[in-house]
Amino acid sequence: MADKRQTRTARRKQNKPKKKPIWKKILYTLLIIVLAIGIGVGALFTYYIATAPPIDEAKLSDPFPSVVLDQDGEVVESLGKEQRTKIEYEDLPQVLIDAVVATEDSRFFKHSGIDIRRIAGAIKANITEGFGSEGASTITQQVVENSFLTPDKKIKLKVQEQWLALQLERKYSKEEILEMYLNKIFYGSGAYGVAKASEVYFGKTDLNELTIPEAAILAGLPQRPSAYNPYENPELTKERMNTVLNLMVRHGKISEKEAEEARQVDIESLLAGKRPDPNLYEAFIQQVEKEVEEKVDGANINTDGLKIHTTLDQDAQKHVESLLTDSDENPIPYPEEVVDDEGNKHDMQAGMVVLDTQTGAIQAIGGRRNSEKIGGYNYAIDGGRQPGSTFKPIIAFGPAIEYNKWSTYHQINDDQPYQIAGSNKTIDNWNKQHEGWMSARYALSKSLNVPTLKTFDEVGYDKAQQFAKGLGLNFKDGKLALTDAIGGSGSLFTPLEVAGAYRAFGNEGIYNEPYAVTKVEFPDGKTVDLKPESEAVMSDYTAYMVTDMLKTVMSEGTGVEANIPGLHVAGKTGTTNRKNVDGSPDSWFSGYTTDYTISIWTGYDDNNIPLPNTKIPHALFKNTMTELSKDKETKDFVKPDSVVEVDVEKGSNPAKLPSSHTPSDKIITELFVKGHEPDKTSEKFDKLDPVSNLSATYDEDSNSIKVSWDYNSKDDIEFEVSASVNGGGMKGISSTEDKSIEISEVEKDAEYEIQVVAVNTETSSKSDPKTTKVKLSDEEDEDIPSVSDLSAKYNEDKKVIDVTWAYDGPSASFEVEVSPGGQTQTVSSNGIEVGGATPGETYTITVTSIGKDNDNKGDSQSTKISIPDDETSEGEEPEDPNEEEENDSESETDENNDQKESIDEEENQNTDNENSQDGQEQENQQEDQDKEQEDPQSDQGQDQDQEQNQDQDKEQESNNQEQQQNDEEQTDQSDQQGDTNSSPSDNNADRE
Numbered sequence: 002m003a004d005k006r007q008t009r010t011a012r013r014k015q016n017k018p019k020k021k022p023i024w025k026k027i028l029y030t031l032l033i034i035v036l037a038i039g040i041g042v043g044a045l046f047t048y049y050i051a052t053a054p055p056i057d058e059a060k061l062s063d064p065f066p067s068v069v070l071d072q073d074g075e076v077v078e079s080l081g082k083e084q085r086t087k088i089e090y091e092d093l094p095q096v097l098i099d100a101v102v103a104t105e106d107s108r109f110f111k112h113s114g115i116d117i118r119r120i121a122g123a124i125k126a127n128i129t130e131g132f133g134s135e136g137a138s139t140i141t142q143q144v145v146e147n148s149f150l151t152p153d154k155k156i157k158l159k160v161q162e163q164w165l166a167l168q169l170e171r172k173y174s175k176e177e178i179l180e181m182y183l184n185k186i187f188y189g190s191g192a193y194g195v196a197k198a199s200e201v202y203f204g205k206t207d208l209n210e211l212t213i214p215e216a217a218i219l220a221g222l223p224q225r226p227s228a229y230n231p232y233e234n235p236e237l238t239k240e241r242m243n244t245v246l247n248l249m250v251r252h253g254k255i256s257e258k259e260a261e262e263a264r265q266v267d268i269e270s271l272l273a274g275k276r277p278d279p280n281l282y283e284a285f286i287q288q289v290e291k292e293v294e295e296k297v298d299g300a301n302i303n304t305d306g307l308k309i310h311t312t313l314d315q316d317a318q319k320h321v322e323s324l325l326t327d328s329d330e331n332p333i334p335y336p337e338e339v340v341d342d343e344g345n346k347h348d349m350q351a352g353m354v355v356l357d358t359q360t361g362a363i364q365a366i367g368g369r370r371n372s373e374k375i376g377g378y379n380y381a382i383d384g385g386r387q388p389g390s391t392f393k394p395i396i397a398f399g400p401a402i403e404y405n406k407w408s409t410y411h412q413i414n415d416d417q418p419y420q421i422a423g424s425n426k427t428i429d430n431w432n433k434q435h436e437g438w439m440s441a442r443y444a445l446s447k448s449l450n451v452p453t454l455k456t457f458d459e460v461g462y463d464k465a466q467q468f469a470k471g472l473g474l475n476f477k478d479g480k481l482a483l484t485d486a487i488g489g490s491g492s493l494f495t496p497l498e499v500a501g502a503y504r505a506f507g508n509e510g511i512y513n514e515p516y517a518v519t520k521v522e523f524p525d526g527k528t529v530d531l532k533p534e535s536e537a538v539m540s541d542y543t544a545y546m547v548t549d550m551l552k553t554v555m556s557e558g559t560g561v562e563a564n565i566p567g568l569h570v571a572g573k574t575g576t577t578n579r580k581n582v583d584g585s586p587d588s589w590f591s592g593y594t595t596d597y598t599i600s601i602w603t604g605y606d607d608n609n610i611p612l613p614n615t616k617i618p619h620a621l622f623k624n625t626m627t628e629l630s631k632d633k634e635t636k637d638f639v640k641p642d643s644v645v646e647v648d649v650e651k652g653s654n655p656a657k658l659p660s661s662h663t664p665s666d667k668i669i670t671e672l673f674v675k676g677h678e679p680d681k682t683s684e685k686f687d688k689l690d691p692v693s694n695l696s697a698t699y700d701e702d703s704n705s706i707k708v709s710w711d712y713n714s715k716d717d718i719e720f721e722v723s724a725s726v727n728g729g730g731m732k733g734i735s736s737t738e739d740k741s742i743e744i745s746e747v748e749k750d751a752e753y754e755i756q757v758v759a760v761n762t763e764t765s766s767k768s769d770p771k772t773t774k775v776k777l778s779d780e781e782d783e784d785i786p787s788v789s790d791l792s793a794k795y796n797e798d799k800k801v802i803d804v805t806w807a808y809d810g811p812s813a814s815f816e817v818e819v820s821p822g823g824q825t826q827t828v829s830s831n832g833i834e835v836g837g838a839t840p841g842e843t844y845t846i847t848v849t850s851i852g853k854d855n856d857n858k859g860d861s862q863s864t865k866i867s868i869p870d871d872e873t874s875e876g877e878e879p880e881d882p883n884e885e886e887e888n889d890s891e892s893e894t895d896e897n898n899d900q901k902e903s904i905d906e907e908e909n910q911n912t913d914n915e916n917s918q919d920g921q922e923q924e925n926q927q928e929d930q931d932k933e934q935e936d937p938q939s940d941q942g943q944d945q946d947q948e949q950n951q952d953q954d955k956e957q958e959s960n961n962q963e964q965q966q967n968d969e970e971q972t973d974q975s976d977q978q979g980d981t982n983s984s985p986s987d988n989n990a991d992r993e
Contacts, residue, residue, distance in 0.1 A: 061148050061181050067307040069282075069289060071315055072362070078282055080303050086196035086206075090180040094209045097195065099254035100220035101183065104245050106140040107252050109179070114141045114170035115163045141166040144181050147304055187303035188219065189226030195219055202231060204273025213255060214263040215271060217245040226303075227290070233378055235268040242268070281322055284368030285313055287379050288497075288517045296531050297521055308522040312362035317355050320628050321367040324621055325351055333620050335370070336613045339605070347610060352380025353601040353621060354500045355629070356515055358507045358593050361533070363497075363517040378606075385493030386602055389575030390448045390559075391589045392488035394547050395502055396481070397456040398445050400468040402674070403543040405459060409442040409550055410671035412654040413452040421483065428454060428487070431576075438654055442550045442671065446558030448574060450487050457486035471538030472502035473514055488575055499591050500600035506547050507571065507593040507638065510539035542643040546672045549638075555592070563590055563619035565627055569637040570594050572622065576615050584611025590618035595636045597629050643675050650683040657683035662766075689759045689768035692720070692740075697755045697775040699747075706775055708755050709741040716761050723756040723770075731756055752776050785852045786810040787859035788831075793846050793866040795838065802866060804846055805832040810859070816849045827851070843867040 069078040102109050108116050116139050138146065145165040169178065188198035199205045203215050211219070221241035222229050231238040246260040255263075280286070289311055293302050302309060324333055338346045348370060355365040368379035378384075401407040415435050418427035430449045444452035457465060466481040474494065476482070482490035497515055505512040513535040521529045551571035555564040559574045572592020576585040586608050591600040601618040604610075640646075650659040651667045656679040659668045663686045673679075692710040699706055712718065719738045723731040726748060734744060747753065753775050759768040790807040804817065808831060817833055818825045821844070826833065838844065844866055850859035 061144070067302045067305060067309060069286065069302075069309045069311055069313075071311060071313040072364075074310070075315075077311075077313060077315065078280060078286060080286070086194060086200065087184050088180070088194065088196040088208065090176040092196075092208055093180075093183065094211055094216070096213055096255075097208060097211055097216045097219065098179070100213075100216040100245055100249060101179070102140075103248040103252045103254050104220045105143070105223075107248075109140050110175055112139060114166035114168075115139060138162070139166065140182050141169055141178050144178055144185065145169055146299070147185055147301070148181075185304060186223045187226055187301060188222045189230045190232060193303065198222065200273075202273065203271055212263075212271075213246075213249075213259055214242060214266045217242045217249070217263060218268075218271075221245045227287075231268050231272055232274075239268050282313065282318060283372060283377075284322075284366040284379055284381060285311070285318055285363070285517065287368065288363060288366055288382050291382065292516065292518045292531060293521060296518075297529055300521070306524045310519045310521070311517050312357070312360075312364060312519060313517070314355075314364040317365035317625075317629060321353060321355065321365045321625060324624060325353075325367045325370045325372070327371060332624060333617065334614070335617065339610060339613070341607060341610060347605045347607060349603060349612070349617070350380055350606060351601065351603045351617070351621065352382075352496050353599065353625070354381050354496045354515070355625065356500050356504050356598040358504050358596055358598045361501065361504055361508075361513045361515050361535075362519075363515050364597070366497075366517075380602060381496045383495065385495045385498070386587045386604060386608065387490070387492075387577040388488040388494045388499055389577045389585075389587060389589050390453075390488055391499055391503075391573050391575035391591045391600075392485060393445060393448065393453045394506070394551065394573060395469055395472060395474070396465050396486040397453045397460065398441060398550065399506070399539065399543055399547050400460040400465045401441070401456050402546050403468060403539050404464050406674045406677045407441060407456075408656065408671055408673040408677065409440065409546055410649055410656050410669070410673075411441045412438050412656075413441060413444055413455055414438050415444065415449060415451045415455075417451075419451045419454045428484075438652075440671070442553055445550050445573075446553045448554075448559045453486055454483070457483070468539065469502075472505055472512055474498060474502055489577060496589075496591075496600040496602050499589070500598050503573075503591045503593055503600060504598040505538060506544050506551070507595060507598060508544070509541045509641070510537050510544040511535050512538040540643065541641040542674050545638060545641055545644050546674075549672055551592070560590070560592070560619070562616055563592060563622045565623055565630075568594060568626070568630055568635055570626065571638075574619070579609065582609055582611050584613075585615050586611055588612055588615040588618050590622045592622055592626070594626065594630065595638060596633065597626060599625055645673050645675050645678050646670055647673050647678045649679060650685065653683050653685070655679065657681050659683060660685075660687055662686040662688060684761070684764040684766055687761075687764065687766045689714070689718070689761060689766055691768045691771045692757050692759055693771075695755070695757055695771045695773050697753070697773045699775050699777050703743075703745070704747060704749070706744040706747055706753055706755065706777075707741070708744065708757070708773075710757055710771070712740060712759060714759075717763060719760050719762055721758045721760055721767075723758075725754045725756075726751050728752070728754075736760075747777060749777055784810075785813055785850050785857045785859040788815065788848050788850055788862050791846075791848055791862045791864045793844075793864050795866060795868055796834075797869075799834070800836065800838065802835040802838055802844065802846070802868075803832070804835060804848070804864075806848055806862070807831065808850060810850065812853050813850045813859070816851055818847045818849075820845050820847075838868045840868050841870045 067080045068076050069080065071077050106116070108118070119139070142162050145162050173181075183195040185194070187193055188195065188201075190198075190201050192198040192201040196206070196208065198219055199208055199211060199215075202218070203211070205211060205215075218229075218231060218238060218241075221238075221244065224241075228234060229238050229241045243264055246255070246263055249255045250257050250260045289309060290302050293300050293307070293309065300307065324331060327335070335349055338348045340346055351367065351370055353367040354363065356362065357364055366379070366381045368381050369377060398407075401411070414437060415430070416437055417435060418429040420427055428450055430451055432449075435451070439449075439452065441452070441456065444456075462481050465486070466476070469476075469481070469485075476485060476492040477490065482492070484490045485492055501512070501515040504515070513533040516531065516533055518531045520531055523529075548571045551560075551573055552569070554560040554574070555570055555572050560572045563572055563574075564570065570592055571594075572590060575587075575589035575591070577587040579586050587602065587604045589600070589602050591598075593599070599622055601621050603615075603617045603621075604612065647656075648659055648668050648670050649656045650663050651669050656671070656673075658679055658681065660682050663683060667686070690712075692712050695708070695710040697706050697708045708722065710720075712720070719736050720740070721736050722734045722742050722744075724734055724744065725731045731754075735742060744753075744755075754772055755775070756770045756772045758770045760766070786809065788806040788808050790805075792806070793802055793804045795801075796803050802819075806815070808815070814827050814829050815831070816825060816827045817835075819835055821842075824835075835844075835846070845863055846866065847861050847863040849861040852858065
């Protein structure tokens, strides 16, 4: 039993199915996936084929002309409607057929419309290099694409293209298809079809006359008709011709010997020079063609029947074109043609672009002067030249504001030529001058190289290149050079590129690539929008502050000749230099308003020829901007909240606010990034406190003047000491930090006036001057005697008091005081008449002799006189004043002494009052006597009072009290009696 059970168990194991290997499961799965994909792809391809357009024989004969519309939707040009000569296959020479087939489709006569071998190669290239990197289109497929489809490299269109190619091959012969192809394609220079191209380029209407090199050129042109145009680029044409010749040799169409002979021809010698006349919009159309070819893959504006919507402003375009002609009505003063060293003549060339500042839309393009051909070189959009100083705000000052938060006032030291690091070479300013510290605004307005390069150093290469890249500017070898900051490196730029960069400054820092085409409509209704996206590439404060500095360029800098009065405009000039060229081979101007941005280049086709006039771009800009802005309100640039205007003190470094003492002509308004404005106030023009207790004494032993003063300050102060001699001009003596100085070797018998001014050594602020005087003399003061024989008599006829006296002593003047009334007069004669006496009043007349220098006086002498009443009889004798004088001599002497002291005190304290009372009398005094009455006596008296001892101070105090009493008495008497006036006497008395 056991054996049977084991046998059954073994049998069951033998009957159990074996598991399939894992690799078979994977294989089955992959087969199912592939089958599913195949079915899906097949279904999709079937859908593509079902939706393919039908073959329309009418579309096969001639290409549809493309129409170009301006900014208002008005048709301005129809491309491809003319310049066409149809040819039959029988008229095609074998050499041309061989050249075209070898170049475009070597198996054309063998395949059925699609070339499997070429498709396999294209698939491999697309896998390794990306989809669309290589095409596999046969001549038949190109005919289908140009006739029925758009040029997109989408799978759907490729499937439809191959399907229709198969259908076309079934319906038409190879000869008919090749005939269609050669009659449809565009060859450049306005020529459509190979027959017209032969006529335009070689002057041959019979294609059988074409040579091998000519056939090779025609076969190579359709790939890039503008680039390979032999009129414009003969060198590129020859390269393309050689490529075609090599293909003809490879495919057995010609021998190597024939190819080598063809390679030796001179391209220009083959050309007939027969070109169609250009149209008014040719320069603009060239940019349209570029944009369509770059942005719409495979599209051809000359053959695809497109409707192209553009930004063209016809009025602007016509005006720009008119300024680039030699018309008698053209106001631009172009120079005469120049002759180079080889005898060739050259006209100055120009290229200019007009953009809409707000959108970047291209409004007009001027490609060259006196353009005579279609497809000619366009200086506004082709190639490029060194941009010169137009790059200074882009590479240096713009980035400095953006990244370093510089103000327009930021100070830069232009002290010497710029030393290039690691070399012994220098870069200097265009004017070879250096003005020291200056603001960024000034440096840019004057287009100075040294401050620009120092600014660039502060920014750094990386930041500067980042800023420029945001404005659509790319540099040679992808790397910024030092001299790009001043526009003088190997990097070249077109007016279109420069205008695009400048436009961002006028548009609050918003940039997008300049564009001429807004959208393209295909014959099947498909529309492609080509307007670029905008982005903020700089802060609004950078855009506004750069704009404000460029407005200064226009108003007072290098751009004044391009300035337009009454228009808010900003701009920058630019010129270049080349080694071994005496002068500037390039001149630029780029500028903008809130509405338009214009960039202009002028130069010669030979960049080694210097310009005789570098101001032509200024004239072009001014004329064009004026024309575009007329009858239009141009708004000013709006200051953003991120920018603040600040008054700063000119010359402060770093910027400081002006103080209340800053002169108005030293205050300027500059722009600062908000939060980075100055907060410190300048002290440069603040007035310091003057010195105090200034005194000067003469030391006879050392023959010197010792000057001292007091001053309290925590700042670093020094003192400027000056002196004048005998009333002459002040002359500086010395500066010192001490509070005293000794002036040696002074002139004897002279009067010195010493002046001291306090100066802050850090801020240069000064105090008001303080002065004192000192008289130098070796002689002792002479005694001045008092007057004698003093008398006073009343003259009734004249109504005056006739006062006379005698004097025997040194030269002196006489002070006469009449009281009551307090009238005082100083005279040089021995008499005076006093008028205005009041009848019945008794007057005391006091006379004091005064020395020449007002420092010595004689004793005062007095006399009294009573004026008779009006009622007094005619024979009545008046009271004799001499009797009273004799009786009261003792008291009179005391009174005179008191009065003398009172007058002395009044002299020292009220000199100004005495001078005002001198009046008319001083006009008649001799010049030396006038000087004796001036303030020095008062000043000297005050100085002497300061040197008196304590006893003299007490005596002075007593005198002051007595003077006060006398003043009060005189005031009371004056109130009672009124004014007493002096009048001249008949006897040589001074007149008051």
